[in-house]
Amino acid sequence: AQTVTQSQPEMSVQEAETVTLSCTYDTSESDYYLFWYKQPPSRQMILVIRQEAYKQQNATENRFSVNFQKAAKSFSLKISDSQLGDAAMYFCALIIQGAQKLVFGQGTRLTINP
Amino acid sequence: ETGVTQSPTHLIKTRGQQVTLRCSSQSGHNTVSWYQQALGQGPQFIFQYYREEENGRGNFPPRFSGLQFPNYSSELNVNALELDDSALYLCASSLNEGGEYFGPGTRLTVT
Numbered sequence: 373a374q375t376v377t378q379s380q381p382e383m384s385v386q387e388a389e390t391v392t393l394s395c396t397y398d399t400s401e402s403d404y405y406l407f408w409y410k411q412p413p414s415r416q417m418i419l420v421i422r423q424e425a426y427k428q429q430n431a432t433e434n435r436f437s438v439n440f441q442k443a444a445k446s447f448s449l450k451i452s453d454s455q456l457g458d459a460a461m462y463f464c465a466l467i468i469q470g471a472q473k474l475v476f477g478q479g480t481r482l483t484i485n486p
Numbered sequence: 487e488t489g490v491t492q493s494p495t496h497l498i499k500t501r502g503q504q505v506t507l508r509c510s511s512q513s514g515h516n517t518v519s520w521y522q523q524a525l526g527q528g529p530q531f532i533f534q535y536y537r538e539e540e541n542g543r544g545n546f547p548p549r550f551s552g553l554q555f556p557n558y559s560s561e562l563n564v565n566a567l568e569l570d571d572s573a574l575y576l577c578a579s580s581l582n583e584g585g586e587y588f589g590p591g592t593r594l595t596v597t
Contacts, residue, residue: 376528409588415574417529417588463528467586472519472542474578474586476528 374399376466378477385454386485392439393449393480395464403469406440408449411479412460420462423447451482459484489513490589492577498595499567507562507592509577517541518560519586520552523574535560564594572596 375398385391397406408420423431423440430438435455439448451458464477489512499505511518517536521529531544535554549565558579564571572595578586 414590415593416590417576417578419587465528472534473531473544474519474521474529475531478528479526 374401374404374466374468374475376464376475376477378462378464378480380480381478382481382483384483384485385451387454387456389454390450390452391454391482393451393462393464393482395447395449395477397445397447397464397466399445399466399468401468405467405469406438406447407465407467407474408436408438408447409463409465409476410458410460411463417463421449454484456484456486458482490577490579490587492575492589492592494592495590496593496595498597501567501569501596503567504563504565505567505594507564507575507577507594508559509562509579509589510559511577511579512587515579515581515587516558517580518554518558519578519580520560520562521576521578522546523576523591525573529576532562567596569596 377396404425406423410418410420421433435452437450461479463479465474467474491510493508519534520532523529533543534541538554551563554560574591576591577589580586
């Protein structure tokens with residue numbers, strides 16, 4: 373079975389600063405994908421960034437980047453130049469290649485202070 | 487906006503009733519998954535449909551059932567509603583494991 377753990381229920385950061393959200397996971401599989409999703413109060417789950425486990429290079433999407441440590445089973449999200457619109461619940465998720473389901477963590481609520 | 491739509495937005499039902507939730511997948515996506523998200527929790531996988539066949543199921547009882555239609559839209563049916571079924575129900579469509587694209591969800595309240 374796969375598990376995803378987000379140990380920070382809440383985080384806050386000043387606008388324009390950088391914040392890192394933590395995620396660890398457990399799986400015995402070698403081929404999988406990792407994701408960060410953002411869920412604002414509007415409830416829509418928005419894909420922020422994805423990482424293929426076979427790629428050593430960390431994924432980046434504009435102000436969002438990940439630190440993928442496969443051996444440590446760690447997948448943190450760094451948000452640079454935080455903006456008020458980044459305030460949301462952030463979920464880390466894992467899917468095994470060929471499997472059907474995303475396994476989500478419990479989420480981290482990110483607050484941006486103006 | 488992901489192109490995945492769900493209806494209705496909100497729904498209030500009484501314990502013991504039946505409910506049907508609907509989802510239209512993003513254009514070109516042939517796989518639809520349903521997730522239940524209880525308040526303050528991460529989403530939990532209910533089941534997935536691929537080309538009109540159930541393609542995997544999570545730890546949910548048989549009173550949770552679904553359908554996928556030739557146009558890849560989908561329904562989630564829940565019979566004999568229980569108070570614990572109150573949650574946000576999310577539909578997601580995908581083409582491969584490259585990422586699932588979620589709809590806005592249906593908030594179900596069971597009283």
